[in-house]
Amino acid sequence: xxxxxxxxxxxxxxxxxxxxxxxxxxxxxxxxxxxxxxxxxxxxxxxxxxxxxxxxxxxxxxxxxxxxxxxxxxxxxxxxxxxxxxxxxxxxxxxxxxxxxxxxxxxxxxxxxxxxxxxxxxxxxxxxxxxxxxxxxxxxxxxxxxxxxxxxxxxxxxxxxxxxxxxxxxxxxxxxxxxxxxxxxxxxxxxxxxxxxxxxxxxxxxxxxxxxxxxxxxxxxxxxxxxxxxxxxxxxxxxxxxxxxxxxxxxxxxxxxxxxxxxxxxxxxxxxxxxxxxxxxxxxxxxxxxxxxxxxxxxxxxxxxxxxxxxxxxxxxxxxxx
Amino acid sequence: xxxxxxxxxxxxxxxxxxxxxxxxxxxxxxxxxxxxxxxxxxxxxxxxxxxxxxxxxxxxxxxxxxxxxxxxxxxxxxxxxxxxxxxxxxxxxxxxxxxxxxxxxxxxxxxxxxxxxxxxxxxxxxxxxxxxxxxxxxxxxxxxxxxxxxxxxxxxxxxxxxxxxxxxxxxxxxxxxxxxxxxxxxxxxxxxxxxxxxxxxxxxxxxxxxxxxxxxxxxxxxxxxxxxxxxxxxxxxxxxxxxxxxxxxxxxxxxxxxxxxxxxxxxxxxxxxxxxxxxxxxxxxxxxxxxxxxxxxxxxxxxxxxxxx
Numbered sequence: 001x002x003x004x005x006x007x008x009x010x011x012x013x014x015x016x017x018x019x020x021x022x023x024x025x026x027x028x029x030x031x032x033x034x035x036x037x038x039x040x041x042x043x044x045x046x047x048x049x050x051x052x053x054x055x056x057x058x059x060x061x062x063x064x065x066x067x068x069x070x071x072x073x074x075x076x077x078x079x080x081x082x083x084x085x086x087x088x089x090x091x092x093x094x095x096x097x098x099x100x101x102x103x104x105x106x107x108x109x110x111x112x113x114x115x116x117x118x119x120x121x122x123x124x125x126x127x128x129x130x131x132x133x134x135x136x137x138x139x140x141x142x143x144x145x146x147x148x149x150x151x152x153x154x155x156x157x158x159x160x161x162x163x164x165x166x167x168x169x170x171x172x173x174x175x176x177x178x179x180x181x182x183x184x185x186x187x188x189x190x191x192x193x194x195x196x197x198x199x200x201x202x203x204x205x206x207x208x209x210x211x212x213x214x215x216x217x218x219x220x221x222x223x224x225x226x227x228x229x230x231x232x233x234x235x236x237x238x239x240x241x242x243x244x245x246x247x248x249x250x251x252x253x254x255x256x257x258x259x260x261x262x263x264x265x266x267x268x269x270x271x272x273x274x275x276x277x278x279x280x281x282x283x284x285x286x287x288x289x290x291x292x293x294x295x296x297x298x299x300x301x302x303x304x305x306x307x308x309x310x311x312x313x314x315x316x317x318x319x320x321x322x
Numbered sequence: 323x324x325x326x327x328x329x330x331x332x333x334x335x336x337x338x339x340x341x342x343x344x345x346x347x348x349x350x351x352x353x354x355x356x357x358x359x360x361x362x363x364x365x366x367x368x369x370x371x372x373x374x375x376x377x378x379x380x381x382x383x384x385x386x387x388x389x390x391x392x393x394x395x396x397x398x399x400x401x402x403x404x405x406x407x408x409x410x411x412x413x414x415x416x417x418x419x420x421x422x423x424x425x426x427x428x429x430x431x432x433x434x435x436x437x438x439x440x441x442x443x444x445x446x447x448x449x450x451x452x453x454x455x456x457x458x459x460x461x462x463x464x465x466x467x468x469x470x471x472x473x474x475x476x477x478x479x480x481x482x483x484x485x486x487x488x489x490x491x492x493x494x495x496x497x498x499x500x501x502x503x504x505x506x507x508x509x510x511x512x513x514x515x516x517x518x519x520x521x522x523x524x525x526x527x528x529x530x531x532x533x534x535x536x537x538x539x540x541x542x543x544x545x546x547x548x549x550x551x552x553x554x555x556x557x558x559x560x561x562x563x564x565x566x567x568x569x570x571x572x573x574x575x576x577x578x579x580x581x582x583x584x585x586x587x588x589x590x591x592x593x594x595x596x597x598x599x600x601x602x603x604x605x606x607x608x609x610x611x612x613x614x615x616x617x618x619x620x621x622x623x624x625x626x627x628x629x630x631x
Contacts (some may be wrong), residue, residue, distance in 0.1 A: 018450070018454045019454060019457065022454065022458070023466060026467060026470055027470060139608055139612060139615075140604070140608055142607070142611060143559075143610075144604050144607075145559055145563060145566075145579075145582075145600060145603055147563065148562075148582055148604075149600075151582070151589060151600075152597065152600070154589065159593075259462065260459050261460070261462075263461060263567075264566070278462075278465065279567065282568070290469060291466075293462075294463075297459055298457070298458050298459060301457060301459055302457050305457065
């Protein structure tokens with residue numbers, strides 16, 4: 001187990017390094033415009049461009065430039081915006097992180113519950129009317145753009161119906177958990193549901209396919225021969241094996257959402273998380289902030305995946321030894 | 323089959339966009355038309371109506387006329403015909419979805435086959451590249467590439483792609499999704515390589531090229547064909563998200579994502595501007611997903627016996 005963890009963390013560090021190089025190359029070495037002008041933003045004076053050229057060592061060799069950027073991002077943490085001059089990037093990301101975390105955690109609970117329930121009900125009733133119905137809802141949920149769904153939700157809850165049925169829905173925004181837990185949940189309820197829809201659809205479909213496969217396995221035939229009830233076979237035998245693929249899927253999706261994939265939901269509901277930060281910096285073409293968000297997001301994803309893999313190995317000895 | 327029919331219907335309608343704009347509606351969907359008027363119920367009406375409530379400042383575009391020959395779905399805040407833009411937007415969205423899916427599947431096939439078949443250092447290098455792109459959140463990768471390329475365009479040697487070109491979103495989306503197709507393909511090729519008929523082909527002295535094209539590709543083809551409609555749906559959704567973030571399709575061109583973005587400011591007064599393109603995306607993506615499921619069942623009869631839709 002110890003060896004596995006070391007191996008997995010080493011590879012995570014290597015992947016992080018590779019990603020940082022990739023991000024660096026995208027922002028500093030793509031052919032086209034002068035990167036200093038790009039970083040400075042639209043309305044930069046020549047002095048600022050010259051300052052950036054010096055600060056990021058743009059007249060020096062590529063590896064030195066890479067080193068300087070990493071220094072600004074992670075060691076000195078003094079990378080700052082040139083659009084809103086003086087705004088440090090790293091503290092902004094850190095203060096936005098709890099919002100994103102609240103959004104993704106709540107949504108994850110909902111999509112796991114709904115997705116697993118949908119998959120189990122569909123598999124238990126395969127061939128009957130309810131199975132294709134649930135699967136169609138799954139397809140529909142996968143096919144809806146999240147930001148559009150969010151807008152429709154806003155339209156329903158914040159427009160005409162806001163004075164009657166939905167008068168309890170607060171206007172968009174965020175209240176921190178420590179300030180007021182009730183308001184925190186109320187403000188996040190519809191963002192949670194919106195974000196969860198896509199993943200609930202995916203998980204229900206994946207789990208149903210896994211369950212139907214599992215029900216054709218030998219161990220299920222053995223369980224049937226022992227005279228166990230269908231319910232017990234489905235929940236205790238087939239589901240336990242099928243959940244493995246859900247767990248690994250969950251690790252990837254959760255990491256990706258924290259790392260920035262929840263951006264669209266945050267923007268639509270006006271939640272000031274990391275995604276919103278990326279979005280506003282996109283509107284201003286504020287490259288240092290975008291770079292910081294991308295780098296921290298990608299690192300978090302890699303870290304989350306490594307943690308999931310370790311947990312996975314803890315649960316399933318076969319992975320550990322492979 | 324219903325999926326295929328709906329998809330083809332959407333494609334046909336969108337391809338007819340110029341016919342609609344020129345011959346039925348007589349509008350230019352790309353030029354703003356702030357002073358335009360139309361005749362509605364025998365009266366001449368401004369496309370952008372002065373607000374009467376509150377201070378009476380600002381304007382609201384007219385809502386749907388439900389008359390197919392002019393401003394069927396009303397106008398947007400530039401006085402442009404929303405329905406005509408919807409059709410033109412569909413052309414960009416579908417083109418980007420389909421072209422990037424084709425490019426992505428082609429690249430993934432070449433790389434996946436090479437990695438799985440040749441093994442060794444080629445496999446090691448390609449697999450690591452896949453791992454890295456895989457670990458990178460799709461949206462973040464697409465955003466970084468878009469934001470850098472959209473300001474300046476892409477210059478590789480003598481090939482220059484301008485900043486407003488549709489090729490940029492196509493290439494970016496194709497690139498970020500390559501590992502999602504290439505990794506499963508590599509796995510399939512790895513297991514095919516151990517099969518007797520491949521060993522027999524190697525033993526009989528067939529060239530690598532011949533084995534790849536005649537033996538492995540036909541056996542990997544069903545997987546690629548099943549992936550294709552799903553990739554078109556996925557890429558279309560990604561395009562709309564990027565366009566919504568204003569780093570996808572650039573004005574004056576339109577796509578469903580950019581129209582939703584335009585409609586954001588009008589959400590509470592003229593919701594149809596944002597709702598209609600979203601519905602088009604949903605219908606198209608559902609059709610493609612059902613088509614993909616159908617294709618999977620056609621190649622894997624066991625899946626059908628298991629009763630999936």
